[in-house]
């Protein structure tokens with residue numbers, strides 16, 4: 001009976017949409033449930049490393065993603081106080097030769113649409129918006145899930161792609177809160193024509209300062225300009241009006257470079273993200289249930305890899321399910337084995353890189369001098385563990 005049921009994928013974010021698509025491409029029926037009434041409508045810019053492109057190829061969406069991508073010539077880190085260049089990764093032709101795929105920036109709505117359109121075209125995927133998982137049970141040979149509005153559904157297995165506050169994770173590892181790191185983010189997209197002239201550049205640029213940073217890059221054929229302002233604050237959860245947020249920003253960024261101040265003047269401060277990760281864990285699966293993406297391994301944004309890891313998870317998981325047939329226990333165990341150390345390394349190295357971005361005093365001078373001495377090849381070697389990507393398992 002169980003083999004006729006769909007796999008229930010909980011959460012249609014980037015990870016859930018990729019997981020549903022990956023499974024459907026392997027002939028597995030999926031029910032994709034999402035608590036939001038509309039799918040894929042919210043988003044800002046997102047960067048994607050070359051490691052995720054083989055995953056897009058496996059999912060059959062590579063060309064659609066490339067068509068919507070911006071290709072920065074470099075990824076730069078600039079010193080937020082002096083404006084000097086701290087480091088540079090050349091992301092032009094030499095990068096593509098080295099890693100086989102590009103480094104891109106894309107509007108998250110566009111990326112999400114590529115995945116969701118492909119899901120909608122798959123007869124094997126049923127998409128249910130406005131469907132929030134409340135709880136579920138693993139019955140041994142199938143799972144039973146109930147929704148917040150009282151619906152009950154059965155599945156062959158359940159994959160929790162429900163993000164940082166995951167219900168599936170709570171079931172798996174118990175109640176534990178994410179770790180806020182004391183920083184918040186504000187994100188804004190403006191028409192490129194409205195961006196400060198000094199800031200209109202093709203590169204992905206991170207301006208790193210003591211206790212704050214800004215990330216900037218263009219999107220959609222350079223018609224849009226994406227800005228993310230991140231800073232340390234003691235009033236993490238304090239909800240304030242825009243003028244109060246503005247006052248905090250003015251104080252925090254007082255010593256920042258004039259180009260940063262020009263960008264901050266454009267920030268939309270309505271929404272604030274409290275930044276958090278979780279310490280890596282080894283168990284993301286139990287019986288017929290597995291976690292994926294932020295539900296399994298939420299990470300800081302330092303490497304801009306959270307979504308890339310979720311999409312890698314999705315393709316590896318689909319491959320393991322293909323190899324496992326109806327043995328979800330074995331398939332999920334193998335998936336976990338393939339993914340735990342890689343994603344834990346991203347989480348842990350992201351924490352170190354976070355410190356590195358925000359150094360002040362003499363540590364900042366040491367960092368800047370050491371980085372200046374690095375060659376293009378040195379920079380490629382530093383990121384090779386990440387950008388060289390993953391290979392898919394041949395056997396369980």
Ligand SMILES: Cc1cc2nc3c(=O)[nH]c(=O)nc-3n(C[C@H](O)[C@H](O)[C@H](O)COP(=O)(O)OP(=O)(O)OC[C@H]3O[C@@H](n4cnc5c(N)ncnc54)[C@H](O)[C@@H]3O)c2cc1C
Nearest residue numbers: 011013014015035047132133163293294304305306307308
């Ligand atoms: C400021 C910032 C910048 C970032 N920049 C980058 C970047 O440049 N590159 C990159 O790769 N990553 C980046 N990330 C990380 C990336 O956004 C996340 O890692 C990624 O979105 C995780 O995808 P996910 O599908 O696992 O989770 P989510 O995107 O959180 O999706 C979870 C989905 O589950 C749904 N859901 C939740 N609970 C339930 C429920 N009970 N029932 C049903 N549905 C539910 C939610 O509505 C949501 O749609 C950034 C993050 C932030 C905060």
